[in-house]
Amino acid sequence: MINLERSEKVIIGILIAALVLGCGVILYRKYAPIGDLRIESSTVNKHTPRDITKKVRMININEASVETLMGLKGIGKVLAGRIVEYRTKNGSFITVDDLKKVPGIGASLFEKIKDSIILE
C-alpha cells in the first residue's frame, strides 16, 4: 500500500487537502458565532372601534392615497409619495413606528404626526 509512484502521491495529497479544506469551510459555517439576535420594541397604536369621532380626523397610512397623506401636518408631496412607495415595496405598516423607516420621516416629524395616524 505504501508503494506509490511520486505522481500518485502528489495527486492523492492534493485531493485529501482539498477535501479537508472543504470540510473545514462547512464546519466553520456550522459552528462560527454570528452576532446576537436583536429584538426591537415599539408601541402598538391603540384605538377602539367605538371611537368614531376620532377616526374621522385620523388618516389611515395603510390605505390613504398620496393626496390624503398630504393632509398630515409636515408631509408634502414628496414624503407622501415615499410613504406610498414604501408601502408598495414592503407591504402594510404593522405598527405606527414603521413609518419612521420611510426615508425622510425622522423622529421629530414622527412625533408630530403620530397621534393623527391609524393603521386600519
Place this chain on the structure above:
Amino acid sequence: MKRPILYILIPFILGIVIAHSSNFQPFLALVVCIIALTLAAIYAGKNFFSHAALYLAVFFFGIFYSQNFGTLPGDHISSFLRSSPRHIFLKGVVADDPQASLTPYHKTKVRFLLNADAIKESDDWRHARGLVDVNLYASLREPLRYGRHIVLEGMIARPVGLKNPGLFDYANYLAIKDVYAVLRVNEGGMVEATDEAAPNPVKSTAYRIRSWMRTALDTYFKEPYRGFIKATMIGERADLRYSLSSDFIKTGTIHAIAISGLNVGLIAGMFLALLAAVRVPQKVRLVLVAIAMVLYIFIAGASPPIVRAVIIYIVVVAGYCIDRQSDMLNSLALAAFGMLLANPKALYDPSFQLSFISIASMILFVPKINSMTGIDAIERDSFTGKASYYIASGISVSVAAWAGTWPVVAHYFNIVSPVSLLANLVVVPALFVLTAGSFLFLAAGAVSVAAAAVAAHTVTLISAALFTANHWFAAAPLAYFRVASPSVIITALYYAAIALMLVPAKIEFKRFTFRRVHAIIAILIIANAIVWHRVASENNSTMRITFLDVGQGDSALIELPGGRNILVDAGSGGDEEQFDSGRAVVAPYLWNRGIVRLDAIIVSHFHEDHLGGIIYMLENFKVGAVLDSGAYCPKSDIYRRYRAVIKDRGIRHIAIREGDRIDFAHGRIIVMNPEKRKDIVDGNENSVVLKVVYNNFSALLCGDASGSALERMTDLYGKQLHADVIKVPHHGGNIGDEIIVKNFFDNVGARYAIISVAMMNKYKAPSPKTMRIISSSNPIIYTTKDNGAVTAYVTLKTYGVKTYIQEN
C-alpha cells in the same frame, strides 16, 4: 467455493430490498426464479453462466419470499383495527416473558406480547391471528406467565408512531417485529386465564430460570446497579435508568448493555472450562454448552445479537464435530440467512444491522490491521509478549468494529463517538469481570445468603467504578459529536474506501489491470465533488417553518434565510425516564438538518405540553436567547427547572410582548400577544402569539391563545391578522365563544390551517365545534396526527406547504 453461503446471502438481501421498496409481483418473481434455477441446473458446472443464473434465482426468490411474508392473512388482527381505538375482548396465548414496571403515576404496568387467536366486539367470537403488544394496568390475581391462554378486555388500536422526516417511527419499529396492534387493558378490565396452552418446554424452562434470576437480582442489588445488571444478564431494560444509558450511548459502548456476543462468548467459555474440569469429553462438552446457550437465548430476551452469537457458536461447533474447518464469515452468513428466512423485515432492524456489520468488520479487518501495524510480528513467547499481543489485538478489534459501524450509528442515533475507541478498552474487560461476578453471585446464592451478599457487593463496587469511568469518558472534550444522518452516497463511498483495504493492490484481468490506487483517487474525486458542491450551494433565500409531530403538544422550527434558526415550543417532556419530545423529536430533527445552535427559543406559555421538551434543548444546544412572555408562573416544577437551566448556562432571557419584533432581510417576526401590562399570569390567554412575515407571505403561530385573547387581537389588529398559514390555537380544542372565534378566523383568512395534536388524546381534540368554525372559510386543514410533520417553504416569490404523510 470458499464461502458459499455468503454468495447466496447477498442476492437474497438484494431481493428483500427490492421487495421492500417496490411492488414487484411475487408470483412473477417466483416464476423467474424457477426459470433461472432450471437454467442453472442445465448448464451446471464451474462456469460463469451457471453461477450467475443461480444468483439470479436466489435474488428473485428473495423478492418472492419477502413479498409473501409481508402479505398478512385475511383474518389477521390488523384487519379489525380502525383509525381510533375500539373496545374489544381478545383471546390468545402469552407469547413472551411478561415484564412488570412502575409508571410515573406509581401504577403497575405489565407488558407482554400476545399471540391472538380470537376477537369479540359485541356479538360472537371471530378468528383473528397475529401478535398484539399488550399494556396491562389491571390488577392480577396471579402473575401472568408465558404460555398461558388468557382472555383480555381492553382498547385495541394501531400502534402510534410520531411521523417526522428522518426520525424514528415506533409504529414502523413494531411492524418490523411483526406487531401491528396494541392493546391497553385498563384498571378494572377483565383478565382471565383459561386452560394452559401447550407451551414450548424450552421457552418455559428458560423463563422460569429468568424469573429466578430476576428475583435474586432484585433482592440483592440496589438502583442503579440493579437495572444495569438485569439488562446485561437477562436482557430486561425496564429498570435501566436513562441517565446511565445516555452515558453509554455517548461513549459508543451501549452495545455492552444490549446482550451481545461478548456475554455469550464468556458464558460459553465459563461452562466449557467447568465441564473440562470434571473431565467431560470435548465433543460432549461442546454439545452440552450449545444446549445451554439455546436456553440462554430465552433467558436473555432473544434479541438479534444473542441469537446471532449462539447460531455462530452452534455452526462452528457443528463444523468442528464434522471435522471441517468452518470459515467464520460463512458461519456469520449462515446466521444472517437463517434470521432473514425467519423474518425478512429484520433486515431493517437497526439492532440486526449493527450486530452483523460489527462482527463482519471484526472478521474482515482485524487480520489486516494486525498485519499492517506489525502486531502480528509481536513474539508471543514471553508473558509480556503475550500480554502486549492481546492488548494490541484488543485495540485493533475495537478499531475494526468502530470503522465498520460508525456510519450506521450516525444514521440512527445522530452521533459519532471517537472516544469509543478508548472507552471500549475499559468497558469490555470490565463487562467480562462483571458477568463472571454475576454468575458467581447466582451460584453463591444457592449456597448461602452471606456469600451471595458479598458477591453482590463486589459486583456493585466494580459497576460503580465502571459508571464513573464511563462518565469521565463522556465528559471529555471532543468525545462525541452530534451529526446529521450521512447520505447514501457518502456512506457508499466510505465503505468502498475501507473495502479497498482488503483488496490486493493490483488485480490482473484478461485485458486490463486494476490498480487499487486508481480506485482510491476516484473515490477522493467524487468526495471532493460532493463537499464543494455543498460549499457552493450554501446561499439560501428560502424560509422554512416546520411544525413537528410531537404528539400532544406544539413545536415549530423557523429557519430564516441567512441561517438563523428559531424554535417555538418543544412539546412535552422534562422527565428523563419518560418520553421527552425535545430528546426524541426536536433535537434529532435539528441534528439531521445540520443545526447545532439556536439563535432563539421562544416559549409561548409555560404549560407542560409546550415547555416540557425545552429543557433538553437548553441543555444540549447552544442557545442565543430565550424569549417568553415573562408571565408569573406559580408552583410549576418544570418552570422552576426551566429558569434554573437558563440561569446556570447564562443564557439571555428576554420577556417579549406585543409590538416587539425581530427583523431579518425582507421580513420580520412580530409579537402580537400578550399585551404590555404589568404582572400578567401565565395561561392560555397570555400565550405569545407570533406573526412571521417574509415579503408577501405571513404565518400566524397562536400558541394556545383563546377566548379573550382572540377577542382583543381581533379588535386591535383586525385585518392585520391576515396570514397565509395559521397554526390553530390550543391543538384545535375548545377556544371560546363561537362568534369571537369566527371573527378571529375570518380576519386571519388563512389558506392553510395546521393543527398540532396527537392521535389519541384525553381532551378529544380537535373539537368538532372548532373544526366547524375553521372549515367555514374552507382552508386546507392539516393535522400532525394524520399528516405528520408539516413544512411551509417560502421564497421571495411564492410559498408552498408540504406534509410528511400524504393523506391516505
